Amino acid sequence: MRHYSSVSSVTMIGLNAYRIAVEVDVDKKAVIHDIDIVGLGDTVVKESKKRVKSALKNSGFPFPRGKITINLAPSDIKKEGSYLDLPMAVGILKASDIVQKDISKFLFFGELGLDGTVRKVRGVLPALLKLSEEKEKPTVILPASNESEASILKNIDAYTVKNLSELVAFLNGNIKKNPIAYKEPELKHIVAEDFSDIKGQEFAKRAAEVAAAGAHNLLLKGSPGCGKTMLARRIPGILPRMSLEEAIETTKIYSVASLLDGKGLVIERPFRSPHHTASTTAIIGGGSEAKPGEISLAHNGVLFLDELPEFRRDVLEALRQPLEDGDVTISRARLTVTYPARFMLVAAQNPCPCGWYGDRSHECSCSWNDIKRYNKKISGPIEDRIDIFVDMPRLEFSEYSEKRKSESSKNIRERVERARERQYARMKVLGKYFNSQLNHREIEELISLDSTGAKLLESAVEKLRLTGRSVDKVLKVSLTIADLEGSEKVLPRHIAEAIQYRKKEVNL
Ligand SMILES: Nc1ncnc2c1ncn2[C@@H]1O[C@H](COP(=O)(O)OP(=O)(O)O)[C@@H](O)[C@H]1O
Ligand SMILES: [Mg+2]
Known part of the structure; x- marks a missing residue:
């Protein structure tokens, strides 16, 4: 009897997906009982064998005696993450004849819990998108908690499972399941925080509108409490609605970063505001799994760097290339990934270290040298990329107590959208979208x-x-x-x- 099986899956490198085969061979005559995984798997993949073994046993399936060799093919592509648990387990079940039906049309993704639960995995959307472009409609098995990502794709039959026992029953034809229904994505704009909340600050609001219209980077300078953060947070709401392509691009990044939180499609423009103590890896991306950083999470939206002069010099330096190119390349041992990172930079700073230089009602306690040094920190790489500089005064009491609401985000956004259309019509021959480019x-x-x-x-x-x-x-x-x-x-x-x-x- 043959104790061999081959199960299909997909591996991700950055946002790119590659089809792979998980081959399982069980040598029942071997004296040593062991599992060996070969074919460029990372440490997480190597840990799979422990999870797979426990999951199979605790789901009530006999674990085959003998030497099990699992080969991840092709062996020149690096395989990462825990989503290969499921195809490995299915391979073992198939090689030991517990799964009896033909499973060659299925692709499997999923991490296993020790009790046999099929757990959520990251990066499913880019993998499914790649598969949905294939000529033949693919059939995939996913963790139940990845359902929302599959629901936005048309050309795919996706089934979700909660645990191994349910999966085996389904594959053997003992239970019926319906593929996940396609849900037409709704690209409505939800604006939670509106421009009409901002009193006074007409100059800054106008500057934000101009910045949004041409995708210009913006620096807001003013003493604490003058409304810099308030204004910055409202900028995504005056940017044009995301197109379906933009929404899918952004969702892919969130899927790889496992930040989708059950959302099918990210339809709102992102607003990311990393703290100034954040590491270069957190902001630029990288780490052991080469995950996207804040600049990629802000792709198609706004990256807000509050207290800009407080950011580490190396972080600011590292922003230079992505600001120039609209993407970022992260290199690790044997692996180079590129993520999109086209965002609008909105930065804010106080006028001086104590915050009150130039304020009408507070005394500034900084020395001139301190003020100079503080303002010099951002000169160079970042300042070169900023088109619009705004000084924001603190509101007078009369402005603050004004009851009249100012113009809504919706009105402003309509003007911004028209201005963007004009730019696109003029510049599409250049392959550019915005005046800032x-x-x-x-x-x-x-x-x-x-x-x-x-x-x-x-x-x-x-x-x-x-x-x-x-x-x-x-x-x-x-x-x-x-x-x-x-x-x-x-x-x-x-x-x-x-x-x-x-x-x-x-x-x-
Ligand atoms: N122009 C304004 N209109 C309405 N409220 C304001 C304005 N400026 C500041 N505020 C109020 O002050 C608070 C602090 O503002 P914030 O945006 O955090 O200031 P900053 O970031 O400049 O220190 C806001 O949450 C808001 O309640
Ligand atoms: Mg603030």
């Missing part, structure tokens, strides 16, 4: 100023001592302001507004 040559090609506009810019260059790079930023931002207005040309008033968003030097 334009380089110097493209700016020169796209923007021609009339003589008043040119003079205005020239005098700003002289008075504010703008560098070439700053001039490009002013031009990009004025193009966005023109787009918000629906103007074909960049007019002097657009330039004038954009100049206000330049960085103010701390004059000491």
Whole structure:
């Protein structure tokens, strides 16, 4: 009798999925009873044998005596994580004839508990997406708690199971199951925190609208309590609704990071605000499983770095490349993965270490050197990537006690969406989406100023001592302001507004 089986599954490297075969061979004549796993499995995979053994025994299945060899093929692809528990267990059950029916059409994913429960695994969505692109409709077996991820895909038959006994009964035809029903994803925008809650701060609100419209990175500076965090949190709500592609892209990342919390599709633009003590790995990604970091979790949304000067220098340095390229590559031994990381950066800082420099009602206790050093910290890599700088004053009491609500997020978002459409129509030939992505040559090609506009810019260059790079930023931002207005040309008033968003030097 043949004691061999082959079971299909998929392994993930970053967001890419590869079909693999889990082969099981049971040598009943061997003297030593053992399980051996070969074929580039990581330590988690190596631990599988203990879980698989206990799960089989505790589910009431006889564990085959003899030497069991499990081969993960092809052997040149690294296999990671615990989702191979299930295909291994099924392979053993098939090789020992407990599963009797043909299982060649099935693909299996799942971690096993010692009692035989089939547990949730990460990264199911990217794996299923890859399978759903295949010509023949694939049939997959998943943990019950991964159901929501399968429900958003059409071209796939997915069945969920709670434990090994249920799975065996299903595979042997003793119980019937229906595949998970497809649910049309609903891409509605839920805005929990609205712009209309923000009193006063008209300048900052307008700057946020311009930033959202052109996907410009934004720095908010102001004393504690002036509303920086409040404003930042509301920015995802004025960004355009996510397209289905964007939603799927973002969901894939959350699936790999195991942060889906039972949600099928992430439909809201992410807002991530890592603490300034966070490690480079937490922010950029990596670690033993090469998981996505905060910058990828913020993909298609907002990355909020509060207290920017407090972040570690190496973290800020590491942000440079993703801010430039919109993705991040993480290398570990034998493994290199790339995750998308295109986000809008919103940063906030106090004007000085104590927080009160320039405030009308508080005395600042910092020395001039402290203030200088504090503001210098962000110069260089990050500052270069920020197009819009805003100083936020503290609200006057009269503004704070104002009962009238200001404009809603919905209204602002409609303007932002129109401005984005104009940008897309103009720039799709360049393969770009937003004004913030334009380089110097493209700016020169796209923007021609009339003589008043040119003079205005020239005098700003002289008075504010703008560098070439700053001039490009002013031009990009004025193009966005023109787009918000629906103007074909960049007019002097657009330039004038954009100049206000330049960085103010701390004059000491
Ligand atoms: N412009 C504002 N309109 C309404 N409430 C405000 C405003 N600015 C601040 N607040 C109130 O003060 C609190 C603290 O603001 P916050 O955004 O945390 O300040 P910051 O981040 O600048 O220190 C907010 O939760 C809000 O209740
Ligand atoms: Mg704050």
